[in-house]
Amino acid sequence: MADDSERVPPPFPESEQRETDPADGESDEDSDDFEGEDIFTGNSQPSEPKKDPLPPAAPTTTTTTSSNTKTNGLHSDDEEQDIFAEATVELALDSPLNNRKREPAQAKPSAPGPSLTVTGPSTLKPPPAKTFEELEEEEEEDAFELNIAVTNPEKVGDGMNAYMAYKVSTQTNLPMFKCKTYTVKRRFSDFLGLYEKLSEKHSQNGYIVPPPPEKSILGMTKVKVGKEDSSSVEFVERRRASLERYLQRVVSHPSLLQDPDVREFLEKDELPRAVSTQALSGAGFLKMINRATDAVSKMTIKMNESDIWFEEKLLEVESEDQHLRKLLSVVETLVNHRKELSSNTAMFAKSVAMLGSSEDNTALSRALSQLAEVEDKIEQLHQDQACNDFFILAELFADYIRLLTAVRGSFDHRMKTWQRWQDAQTTLQKKRENEAKLLWANKPDKLQQAKDEISEWESKVTQYERDFERVSATVRKEVLRFEKEKAMDFKNQLVRYLETLLHSHQQLIKYWEAFLPEAKAIA
Amino acid sequence: MMDAGIEDNSNHDFSGYDVRVTDAAQNGDTFVYVIKSQQISSDTEYRVEREFEDFEWLHHCLLTQEGVTGLHGIIFPPLPAKPGTSLSNSEAKTKKKIESLAMVDDWQMYCRALEEYLHLVTAHPVLVKNPAVHSFLKHRELPLKTKVKKGIFNKLTQAVEELRKEHHKDIDDFFQNERDSNLTLTAFTKAAVEKFLEIVLTEQKIAIACGHFSTALHLGIGQDDDPADYAFAKMCLKLSEVLDTVKKNFEKVAENDLNTLGFNLELHSRFQDAEKEMLFRRTCKLVDVETANKNLGQAKPHKKAAMEDIKKAADKEFDEISGMAKVEIQRYHRERVRAFQKALIELELAATCFCCSSTGWLSLNSSVQNNYIQNCTVWN
Numbered sequence: 001m002a003d004d005s006e007r008v009p010p011p012f013p014e015s016e017q018r019e020t021d022p023a024d025g026e027s028d029e030d031s032d033d034f035e036g037e038d039i040f041t042g043n044s045q046p047s048e049p050k051k052d053p054l055p056p057a058a059p060t061t062t063t064t065t066s067s068n069t070k071t072n073g074l075h076s077d078d079e080e081q082d083i084f085a086e087a088t089v090e091l092a093l094d095s096p097l098n099n100r101k102r103e104p105a106q107a108k109p110s111a112p113g114p115s116l117t118v119t120g121p122s123t124l125k126p127p128p129a130k131t132f133e134e135l136e137e138e139e140e141e142d143a144f145e146l147n148i149a150v151t152n153p154e155k156v157g158d159g160m161n162a163y164m165a166y167k168v169s170t171q172t173n174l175p176m177f178k179c180k181t182y183t184v185k186r187r188f189s190d191f192l193g194l195y196e197k198l199s200e201k202h203s204q205n206g207y208i209v210p211p212p213p214e215k216s217i218l219g220m221t222k223v224k225v226g227k228e229d230s231s232s233v234e235f236v237e238r239r240r241a242s243l244e245r246y247l248q249r250v251v252s253h254p255s256l257l258q259d260p261d262v263r264e265f266l267e268k269d270e271l272p273r274a275v276s277t278q279a280l281s282g283a284g285f286l287k288m289i290n291r292a293t294d295a296v297s298k299m300t301i302k303m304n305e306s307d308i309w310f311e312e313k314l315l316e317v318e319s320e321d322q323h324l325r326k327l328l329s330v331v332e333t334l335v336n337h338r339k340e341l342s343s344n345t346a347m348f349a350k351s352v353a354m355l356g357s358s359e360d361n362t363a364l365s366r367a368l369s370q371l372a373e374v375e376d377k378i379e380q381l382h383q384d385q386a387c388n389d390f391f392i393l394a395e396l397f398a399d400y401i402r403l404l405t406a407v408r409g410s411f412d413h414r415m416k417t418w419q420r421w422q423d424a425q426t427t428l429q430k431k432r433e434n435e436a437k438l439l440w441a442n443k444p445d446k447l448q449q450a451k452d453e454i455s456e457w458e459s460k461v462t463q464y465e466r467d468f469e470r471v472s473a474t475v476r477k478e479v480l481r482f483e484k485e486k487a488m489d490f491k492n493q494l495v496r497y498l499e500t501l502l503h504s505h506q507q508l509i510k511y512w513e514a515f516l517p518e519a520k521a522i523a
Numbered sequence: 524m525m526d527a528g529i530e531d532n533s534n535h536d537f538s539g540y541d542v543r544v545t546d547a548a549q550n551g552d553t554f555v556y557v558i559k560s561q562q563i564s565s566d567t568e569y570r571v572e573r574e575f576e577d578f579e580w581l582h583h584c585l586l587t588q589e590g591v592t593g594l595h596g597i598i599f600p601p602l603p604a605k606p607g608t609s610l611s612n613s614e615a616k617t618k619k620k621i622e623s624l625a626m627v628d629d630w631q632m633y634c635r636a637l638e639e640y641l642h643l644v645t646a647h648p649v650l651v652k653n654p655a656v657h658s659f660l661k662h663r664e665l666p667l668k669t670k671v672k673k674g675i676f677n678k679l680t681q682a683v684e685e686l687r688k689e690h691h692k693d694i695d696d697f698f699q700n701e702r703d704s705n706l707t708l709t710a711f712t713k714a715a716v717e718k719f720l721e722i723v724l725t726e727q728k729i730a731i732a733c734g735h736f737s738t739a740l741h742l743g744i745g746q747d748d749d750p751a752d753y754a755f756a757k758m759c760l761k762l763s764e765v766l767d768t769v770k771k772n773f774e775k776v777a778e779n780d781l782n783t784l785g786f787n788l789e790l791h792s793r794f795q796d797a798e799k800e801m802l803f804r805r806t807c808k809l810v811d812v813e814t815a816n817k818n819l820g821q822a823k824p825h826k827k828a829a830m831e832d833i834k835k836a837a838d839k840e841f842d843e844i845s846g847m848a849k850v851e852i853q854r855y856h857r858e859r860v861r862a863f864q865k866a867l868i869e870l871e872l873a874a875t876c877f878c879c880s881s882t883g884w885l886s887l888n889s890s891v892q893n894n895y896i897q898n899c900t901v902w903n
Contacts, residue, residue, distance in 0.1 A: 480751075498765060
């Protein structure tokens with residue numbers, strides 16, 4: 001590895017310092033590059049044995065045979081620098097940039113040892129847990145393949161009874177399904193019905209059941225009435241995307257997937273209409289009342305927490321919730337500003353066009369019209385980026401805020417189980433006291449009854465205690481799984497987002513470069 | 524500080540100047556601008572400090588100079604609007620309408636506008652000969668100036684006259700066309716400037732929002748013991764970094780937009796106004812000529828000679844003005860097109876440059892992100 005000796009990796013303590021350095025305004029790329037490098041370096045220290053070397057894009061290549069992790073990490077850092085040096089040189093050319101982007105994406109270094117598949121920029125949600133987790137979690141993943149897509153929103157019916165039907169397509173090679181592919185039509189209340197059924201059955205056992213997207217009376221009314229404007233189109237698209245994510249989350253949960261209701265949802269052609277999900281129905285009111293009583297009882301339960309883990313986790317969940325809400329509001333501001341920029345650009349494009357048309361000098365006039373066109377395209381670009389901001393980031397945050405509510409729900413159920421156990425113990429105690437009293441009062445017939453009751457309650461107490469243990473274990477497992485999934489989810493979305501940013505920047509370059517010859521041609 | 528001696532009037536050198544407005548310092552209520560200039564033919568560099576009032580004085584001197592034929596046919600380079608105090612800047616911002624560069628909170632921009640004004644004056648073949656220019660650039664103290672009061676009275680009478688004379692038909696097609704096109708172009712340019720400055724404002728707003736987003740991401744970074752939390756935290760940091768870049772990018776883009784097309788459009792718009800004023804002056808003269816002709820026709824015999832003289836003087840002035848005006852107009856259009864081209868090219872180059880650099884950074888990061896996060900989750 002003679003090449004490697006040329007690039008002496010920076011020693012660790014230095015690079016840690018650099019991490020805390022505020023990026024100076026000037027050489028943006030360099031300082032930002034260092035920060036990226038530092039996080040990388042800082043990370044690689046406790047890295048575990050199997051770590052893939054970065055695919056070298058620089059001409060000086062390092063062989064991928066090195067198995068030394070630490071130097072691997074550092075070398076990839078240096079390669080980052082090299083790659084970047086390339087970037088600054090080849091500014092004017094489009095293709096090298098594209099190549100560089102595609103290279104890392106396509107390079108799939110085959111990793112020795114446990115399966116470590118490189119999930120490149122994926123458009124579909126990648127088959128979950130095709131990674132290291134299998135070893136730790138004893139989930140059967142090797143043959144696990146289940147892809148779900150929700151597409152084709154169609155308006156069915158007319159007037160106030162109209163609804164949107166979505167096409168749900170499933171592709172799978174799981175043995176439990178009879179066929180490989182399914183396509184069914186579902187409406188929004190079907191999804192809600194699925195959630196109701198799953199929630200009834202599983203949340204009391206501490207499972208975190210993913211919540212469906214929210215109902216929106218205003219949004220749906222606009223669609224029903226038939227307004228074909230951009231906001232209702234956006235609404236439908238938003239709903240479709242969140243329904244898709246909802247289903248994907250449900251099926252990625254190993255226990256929920258086993259539930260026959262889920263299978264029915266995916267397979268059956270006609271589902272009975274889930275009436276209990278209607279907002280203004282008897283069932284709806286009943287649910288509201290239940291929720292109110294739950295809230296009250298939650299406040300009165302003072303749990304004697306034997307396991308600090310749960311308390312800590314709950315606090316974490318609370319702070320995460322706050323964090324996500326803050327992020328959501330900030331992203332929404334960003335989205336609004338981008339939309340504003342888009343409309344301002346459109347207006348400017350119009351006024352430039354007018355300027356160009358009233359200009360006498362033909363070359364200048366043409367150049368100005370060209371400028372107007374460029375600005376128009378840029379406007380579309382900004383609009384798209386705003387959508388991406390929204391659909392990728394904002395929805396992600398919103399989803400997780402709802403999911404955190406579900407997490408809190410599972411904690412609450414655990415508390416209820418505990419309460420039940422405690423209540424049973426109290427009752428048992430009372431029964432025993434009763435028995436003692438009867439013994440003293442010497443009433444043999446009632447005594448037998450008391451003894452029966454005692455044994456009944458004793459068994460109940462044991463059962464409830466076991467329930468509580470079981471639910472606690474489930475909650476614990478669920479939370480850990482949730483966190484892992486959250487990390488994966490965020491990672492995927494972040495990569496997607498970066499890609500959209502990258503794409504829009506590249507488009508910008510293309511548009512401006514096309515404009516240059518026109519500008520030069522003036523006079 | 525180089526002190527220029529008071530030079531003899533007869534030794535004026537009319538070669539070109541190289542003028543720079545290098546600094547603006549706040550001195551109590553007003554701003555003082557440092558102007559460095561050097562004549563191309565000589566080696567001495569002069570440095571003077573001027574306030575905005577001095578610029579107004581210079582402008583006034585140019586407008587009222589004696590002994591220049593067809594003075595009124597000159598399109599005078601427009602002076603930038605008076606800079607407001609910081610209070611009025613924020614007021615303007617709340618009004619959400621930006622009417623001039625002076626309201627955009629950027630003193631460098633304003634210095635550049637002043638510099639451009641001086642460039643235009645010194646590049647004008649007629650105007651540079653005015654001794655006031657010389658004094659302005661070289662003398663420590665300007666001669667005692669009578670405060671130039673743009674009285675309200677002047678504006679009122681001017682406004683009334685304008686309405687009457689503006690639509691006066693011209694005898695020369697060339698000029699009539701010019702007047703018409705000037706009218707439309709002025710309106711469009713003003714609209715374009717407004718919209719463009721709004722774009723710049725929005726870009727700045729986006730930059731700020733990105734900054735907020737980036738900071739907010741830092742808030743959630745808590746304890747790192749849990750490996751999933753750790754991965755999540757690192758991701759937040761990464762996104763935060765990306766956003767910082769996006770923010771800087773937007774800031775640069777906004778700055779660049781202002782510096783190139785924004786500056787040019789705004790100057791252009793003011794110049795259109797100056798041209799309009801010149802054409803108006805000429806039209807007034809035209810009215811005078813026609814009035815003189817009419818008077819001559821109607822004059823009683825004993826006044827005929829006097830009227831004849833007036834008419835001759837009016838005619839002569841009018842011809843001089845028209846002659847100068849034609850030259851000026853052609854020069855103006857040439858310069859305008861050239862300036863526009865330069866601005867557009869600069870806009871394009873800078874835009875591509877920024878995009879390239881951030882694209883490079885982003886592509887690097889998305890690939891790094893991919894690999895690094897996998898590695899992150901490996902040792903989960």
